[in-house]
Amino acid sequence: MDIWNQLLQGFIIAGTPVNLMWALIGCALGTAIGVLPGIGPAVAVAMLLPITAKVEATASMIFFAGIYYGAMYGGSTTSILLNTPGETASMVTAMEGNKMAKSGRAGAALATAAIGSFVAGTIATVLVTLFAPIMAEYAVKLGPPEYFMLMVLAFTTVSAVLGKSTLRGMTALFLGLAVGLVGMDQISGQARYTGGVPELLDGVEIVLVAVGLFAVAECLYAVLYEGKVKESQNKMSRVTMTRRDWKRSIPAWLRGTAIGFPFGTIPAGGTEIPTFLSYAAEKKLVKNVEDEAEFGTTGAIEGVAGPEAANNATVTAALIPLLTLGIPTSNTTAILLGAFQNYGIQPGPQLFTTSSSLVWALIASLYIGNVMLLVLNLPMVGLWVKLLKIPKPQLYAGILIFATVGAYGMRQSAFDLFLLYAIGVLGVLMRRFDFPTAPVVIGMILGPLAEAQLRNAMSIGEGSARVFFERPMSLTLIIVVLAVLVLPRVAKAMSQRKRANLPA
Amino acid sequence: MKQANSPFALQTLVGAGVLLIGAGLAFGALSIPSEAGYAGVGPNFLPWLVAAVLALCGVLIVREALTGGFRELEQDTGDSPAPYWPGFIWVSAGLLANAALITTIGFILSCTLCFMLAVQGLRRASGQNAMQPAVLVKDLITGFLIAAPVFWMFTQFLAINLPGLTTTGWL
Numbered sequence: 001m002d003i004w005n006q007l008l009q010g011f012i013i014a015g016t017p018v019n020l021m022w023a024l025i026g027c028a029l030g031t032a033i034g035v036l037p038g039i040g041p042a043v044a045v046a047m048l049l050p051i052t053a054k055v056e057a058t059a060s061m062i063f064f065a066g067i068y069y070g071a072m073y074g075g076s077t078t079s080i081l082l083n084t085p086g087e088t089a090s091m092v093t094a095m096e097g098n099k100m101a102k103s104g105r106a107g108a109a110l111a112t113a114a115i116g117s118f119v120a121g122t123i124a125t126v127l128v129t130l131f132a133p134i135m136a137e138y139a140v141k142l143g144p145p146e147y148f149m150l151m152v153l154a155f156t157t158v159s160a161v162l163g164k165s166t167l168r169g170m171t172a173l174f175l176g177l178a179v180g181l182v183g184m185d186q187i188s189g190q191a192r193y194t195g196g197v198p199e200l201l202d203g204v205e206i207v208l209v210a211v212g213l214f215a216v217a218e219c220l221y222a223v224l225y226e227g228k229v230k231e232s233q234n235k236m237s238r239v240t241m242t243r244r245d246w247k248r249s250i251p252a253w254l255r256g257t258a259i260g261f262p263f264g265t266i267p268a269g270g271t272e273i274p275t276f277l278s279y280a281a282e283k284k285l286v287k288n289v290e291d292e293a294e295f296g297t298t299g300a301i302e303g304v305a306g307p308e309a310a311n312n313a314t315v316t317a318a319l320i321p322l323l324t325l326g327i328p329t330s331n332t333t334a335i336l337l338g339a340f341q342n343y344g345i346q347p348g349p350q351l352f353t354t355s356s357s358l359v360w361a362l363i364a365s366l367y368i369g370n371v372m373l374l375v376l377n378l379p380m381v382g383l384w385v386k387l388l389k390i391p392k393p394q395l396y397a398g399i400l401i402f403a404t405v406g407a408y409g410m411r412q413s414a415f416d417l418f419l420l421y422a423i424g425v426l427g428v429l430m431r432r433f434d435f436p437t438a439p440v441v442i443g444m445i446l447g448p449l450a451e452a453q454l455r456n457a458m459s460i461g462e463g464s465a466r467v468f469f470e471r472p473m474s475l476t477l478i479i480v481v482l483a484v485l486v487l488p489r490v491a492k493a494m495s496q497r498k499r500a501n502l503p504a
Numbered sequence: 505m506k507q508a509n510s511p512f513a514l515q516t517l518v519g520a521g522v523l524l525i526g527a528g529l530a531f532g533a534l535s536i537p538s539e540a541g542y543a544g545v546g547p548n549f550l551p552w553l554v555a556a557v558l559a560l561c562g563v564l565i566v567r568e569a570l571t572g573g574f575r576e577l578e579q580d581t582g583d584s585p586a587p588y589w590p591g592f593i594w595v596s597a598g599l600l601a602n603a604a605l606i607t608t609i610g611f612i613l614s615c616t617l618c619f620m621l622a623v624q625g626l627r628r629a630s631g632q633n634a635m636q637p638a639v640l641v642k643d644l645i646t647g648f649l650i651a652a653p654v655f656w657m658f659t660q661f662l663a664i665n666l667p668g669l670t671t672t673g674w675l
Contacts, residue, residue, distance in 0.1 A: 050658075050662075050664050051662050051664065053664065054663045055662065164576040164577075165574065165575055167564050167565060167568065167575075168565075168574070170561055171522055171558065171561040171565065174554050174557045174561065175522075175525070175558070177554050178525070178529055178558065181550060181551055188546070188547045190536060190547040192532075192547065192551060193529075193532050219595060219622065219626075223592055223594070223595050223625050223626050223629045224587040224588055224591065224592050224629075225588070226629075227588055227591060227626070227628075227630045227631065392626065392630065393626035393629075393630060393632070394623060394643075396622070396626055397618075397622040397623040398619065398646075398650050400595075400599065400602075400615075400618055400619065400622055401619060401647075401654060402654065404606070404611070404614075404615055404618070405658055405664075405666065408606065408666065409664045409665070409666060412665050412667075414606055414607050417602060417603030418600070418603045420599070420603075421599045421600060424599070429518070433514075433518050433574065434574065434577050447550075451550045454545065455543045455545055455549075456543075458542075458543040459543040461544075462542060462544075463542060463543060463544025463545075464544065465544075
C-alpha cells in the first residue's frame with residue numbers, strides 16, 4: 001500500500017517534537033482566533049505570513065493548517081454563546097445553538113459542535129488521504145485549457161453565484177484581478193502598472209490586501225457603525241451530552257459530513273451552502289414530534305451537530321482542490337496558496353511527487369490536529385470562553401498591532417503601512433455598500449495563475465481560442481460554467497412565476 | 505450625510521469610482537506592449553479585459569443607483585446607525601501616526617501610540633469617557649504589554665526584522 005507508507009512517513013515527520021509544537025500552537029491560536037470576534041483564520045494566517053521567511057516550509061504549513069482548522073472549532077463556541085452572528089460559516093450553528101444556550105443547554109451544544117467537528121474532520125481527512133493522490137494523478141493529465149476553465153469556474157462561483165448581487169460580486173472579483181496585474185508579467189517579464197516604483201515589480205503583497213480588507217477594515221467599521229451594539233452572552237452549563245443527545249447527534253454528524261465533503265472538493269467555495277443544506281436536511285428528517293418541536297424554539301441538537309460537521313468536512317475537503325489543482329476555493333485557502341508560493345512551491349498535481357514529504361506531513365498533521373483540537377475544545381472550553389470577556393475597544397486596537405507586524409514584517413517598508421490604511425478604508429467602503437471581499441482576495445491570487453494558463457492554452461491553440469472548445473474536458477467545463485451561471489437564474493424565475501400563479 | 509436630496513447619491517458615487525478605476529486601468533494598459541508571440545494574446549490582454557469589465561460594472565452600478573438603489577442589499581444597511589466620524593478619525597490617526605513614526609521611534613513605542621489613539625476612538629464610539637487619566641494610563645500599559653512581547657517574539661524567536669528605537673533588539 002503506497003498511500004499507507006507515505007502517510008506513515010508523514011506521521012514520522014509531523015510527529016517530531018518541533019512539528020508537534022507548531023501544530024499545537026497553531027491549533028491553540030486558531031481556536032483563540034475562532035473565538036474572538038472581529039478576526040478570522042484568513043487574516044490570522046495572512047498576518048503570520050512573514051514567518052515564511054524564516055520557518056521551514058513543513059513546520060509553517062502545519063502551523064497554518066492548525067490555525068485554519070482551529071478557527072473552525074473556536075467559531076462555534078462564539079456563535080453558541082454570543083447572541084451576535086459571527087462568521088458566515090457558523091451562522092447556521094448560531095440559529096439552533098443560540099436557542100439551546102438560552103434554554104440552559106449551552107454545554108450540550110458546545111459538546112456536539114466539538115465532537116461533531118472532530119468526527120467530520122477525521123472522516124474528511126481519511127477521504128482526503130484516499131482521494132487526493134488519485135485526484136493528483138488524474139490532474140496531471142489536465143492541460144492549460146482545462147486549468148484555465150477550472151479557474152474560470154472558481155471565479156464564477158465565488159463572485160456570481162455565492163454573493164447576493166452578481167454585479168457587486170463581479171466588481172469585487174475584477175478589482176482583485178486588477179490588483180493581481182500589478183507587477184511583472186509572468187510570461188513576458190513585462191512590468192505592468194508599477195508606475196516606475198521598483199517595490200511594485202514584485203506585485204502587491206497579499207498580506208497587505210488580506211490584513212487591510214479584513215483586520216483594519218473590521219476595526220474601522222466597528223468604530224464607525226458598531227460602537228453602540230450591545231452584546232449579551234449566554235450562560236455556560238456543564239459540557240456533557242445525555243444519551244438522547246448522542247443518539248440524535250451521531251446520525252446528524254454523519255449526514256453533515258456526507259453533505260459537506262463534496263462541496264469542499266469542487267471549486268464552488270464557501271461553507272454557506274453545505275451548512276444551510278445540512279440544517280435543512282436535519283429539520284426535514286426529524287421524525288420524533290418532541291424533537292421537531294425543539295427546532296426554532298428551545299433549540300434542537302441536530303441543528304448544531306449537522307451544520308458543524310458539514311462545515312468541518314467542507315473545510316477539510318477544500319484542501320483537495322488546493323493541493324492537487326492549486327485552486328483555492330475560499331479566502332483562507334487562497335492565503336494558504338500564497339504561503340506555498342512564498343516558499344517557491346506551486347500547489348498542483350506535481351506537488352505529490354515533488355514535495356511529497358511536505359504534503360504527507362501536512363495530511364498527517366490534520367489527524368493529529370483534530371485530536372489536539374478535541375482536547376483543547378472539550379475539557380478546556382471554559383478557558384476559551386474567557387476570551388469573550390475581552391472588551392471590544394482593547395480587542396480591536398490590539399488587532400491593529402498584529403496587523404502592523406504582518407504588513408511591516410513582510411517587506412520592512414513603512415510605505416506599506418500607509419497602503420494598509422488605504423486598503424482598510426476601501427474595505428470599509430466595500431462593507432458599507434455590501435460588496436463581498438472574498439472575490440478580491442481570490443481574484444488577486446488566482447488571477448496571475450489564470451492568465452498564465454490562458455496564454456499557455458492559447459499558445460497550444462496557436463493563437464486560436466478554439467482550443468477551449470475542441471478538448472472534451474475543457475468543453476465540459478465551459479458548459480458547467482454556463483450552467484452555474486444560468487441555472488440559478490432560471491430556477492429563481494420559475495419559482496417567482498409559480499408564486500405569482502398561486503393566488504390566482 | 506447629504507442623503508436628503510437624492511437617496512442614492514452615495515451609491516452613484518461608488519459606481520462612478522469603479523468606472524474611474526476602469527478608466528485608469530485602460531489608461532495604464534495603453535503603455536503595455538502587445539507582442540503576443542504564438543499565443544495571440546499578449547501581456548496587455550488581461551489589463552484591457554479587466555479595465556473594460558470594471559468600466560462596465562461601474563456603469564451598471566450607477567444605473568442601479570439611479571433606478572431605485574442597489575439590488576438585494578442586506579436589510580440592515582438601509583437603516584444602519586449614522587457613522588461615528590470622530591471615532592474613525594481617532595483610529596485613522598493611530599494608524600497613520602504608526603506608519604509615519606515606526607522607523608524613527610521603533611515598533612514598540614509606535615504601536616503603543618497607535619493602540620492608545622485607536623482605543624480612544626473605540627471607547628468613545630461605545631460611549632465611554634476615555635479621557636480620564638486613569639483610563640489613559642491603563643491604555644498606555646495595555647498597549648505596551650501587547651506591543652513589547654509581540655516585538656520580542658517576532659524579532660528574537662522568528663528573526664523577522666522590525667524597527668527598534670535602539671539597536672539592542674529589546675526596545
